Amino acid sequence: MTTGPLRGVKVLDLTSVVSGPHAAMILADQGADVIKVEAPEGDIMRRGSMTPGFVSSNRGKRSIVLDLKRPSALAVLHRLIAVSDVLVQNFRPGVAERLGFGEPAARGINPGLIYVSISGVGETGPYVRKRVYDPVIQALSGLADIQRDTDTGRPRMVRTLIADKTTALAAAQAICAALYNKAVRGEGQHLRLSMLDTVVAYLWPEGMSAITMVDQADPAARSEAAPDLVFKTLDGYITAGTLSDAEWRGLCQVVNRPEWIEDPRFRTGAGRSANAVERLRLVGEVLATGHSADWLTRLDAAQVPCAPVLTRRELLDDPQVVANGLVVEFDQPGLGRVRQARPAARFAGTPSRVPGPAPALGEHTEAILAALGLDRSVLA
Numbered sequence: 001m002t003t004g005p006l007r008g009v010k011v012l013d014l015t016s017v018v019s020g021p022h023a024a025m026i027l028a029d030q031g032a033d034v035i036k037v038e039a040p041e042g043d044i045m046r047r048g049s050m051t052p053g054f055v056s057s058n059r060g061k062r063s064i065v066l067d068l069k070r071p072s073a074l075a076v077l078h079r080l081i082a083v084s085d086v087l088v089q090n091f092r093p094g095v096a097e098r099l100g101f102g103e104p105a106a107r108g109i110n111p112g113l114i115y116v117s118i119s120g121v122g123e124t125g126p127y128v129r130k131r132v133y134d135p136v137i138q139a140l141s142g143l144a145d146i147q148r149d150t151d152t153g154r155p156r157m158v159r160t161l162i163a164d165k166t167t168a169l170a171a172a173q174a175i176c177a178a179l180y181n182k183a184v185r186g187e188g189q190h191l192r193l194s195m196l197d198t199v200v201a202y203l204w205p206e207g208m209s210a211i212t213m214v215d216q217a218d219p220a221a222r223s224e225a226a227p228d229l230v231f232k233t234l235d236g237y238i239t240a241g242t243l244s245d246a247e248w249r250g251l252c253q254v255v256n257r258p259e260w261i262e263d264p265r266f267r268t269g270a271g272r273s274a275n276a277v278e279r280l281r282l283v284g285e286v287l288a289t290g291h292s293a294d295w296l297t298r299l300d301a302a303q304v305p306c307a308p309v310l311t312r313r314e315l316l317d318d319p320q321v322v323a324n325g326l327v328v329e330f331d332q333p334g335l336g337r338v339r340q341a342r343p344a345a346r347f348a349g350t351p352s353r354v355p356g357p358a359p360a361l362g363e364h365t366e367a368i369l370a371a372l373g374l375d376r377s378v379l380a
Helices: 019-029 052-058 071-082 095-099 103-109 134-141 162-185 195-207 245-254 269-274 276-287 292-301 319-323 365-371
Strands: 010-014 033-038 062-065 086-089 114-119 189-194 230-232 237-240 306-308 327-332 336-341
Touching: 010 019, 010 071, 019 033, 019 052, 019 086, 019 114, 019 162, 033 071, 052 336, 062 365, 071 103, 086 162, 095 103, 103 114, 114 162, 134 162, 134 195, 162 189, 162 195, 189 195, 230 276, 237 276, 237 292, 245 292, 269 276, 292 306
Parallel strands: 010 033, 010 086, 033 062, 086 114, 114 189
Antiparallel strands: 230 237, 237 306, 327 336
16 A cells, blocks of 8 residues: 555656656655656657666656547546646647647646646757757756866766756655645646756855855866865775864874874865865875775774765665665566665655556556546547
């Protein structure tokens, strides 16, 4: 039995790729009944059948196949809209309207509907017709600039779909806020999110600090141009970083460089930030002379934030990951035994759903139609 906090909420997922599907999956993890509406060819992430990437953004959903270019299928979609709380779509701006399920049409069917439009860059402006994937947003948002190579100055991408997944989190949170508003005030509404807006807002707190002050000139050298906090040891890699004066003193004692504590370059937080390149170079030279486990033991004892840099395979056996019960396994038809991370938020009274399989293409078409009092013949 579903016990999640969103049990009873009905979500229509008309999205593909990652940002929209992942947002709807978060709702499914938390107990919502998510119906994934797919074209006959299926979500592009299926790549013809079933893939790990598809599972990781579509687990726990039900799938119905509807060719929305056909009037009979559109009529079924309208029946589903009438009994849904949320509709999520990430078609290019204007496509949903042309196909007959844009926000005005959906609102006419279900006035209380929460209609969610996820786009790449927004619904107006010079880039609105641009085809957008995650790297495009990393390039436009300033993220690739923040990640630029410290030696060559060449911009670099983050090697994960950070724009897609951050947008998914923002969308899921906004949907829950809209559901609360509907529960309290009885109002449906249109939510609009773009990947560009989401990532710029996500980066702002520290990534955009150099342009936060309107009257402050952009510094020639930025702190993010400093080396990252990965240090090579004799047998691997660790991370260690300091923010407070106490943490810096602790690190200096561990690496046996007490003279750095009163060094004018490093005595204050501002000084350590301004001289980050030299500071991290010096720390790295010392850490390279010892073994990871020894450094980590000593740094932990000195209350210096630190950790081993794990490979993805090592992550599975890390004692903290195991203690958290973070990775679960289940059987995925079409793939075999798979691993997934459990939902991050743990609800004491309304536990999230244990991750389960992603649906086969159209797997639940007949059951979904039957719940509407229809059968497959309506799609013939």
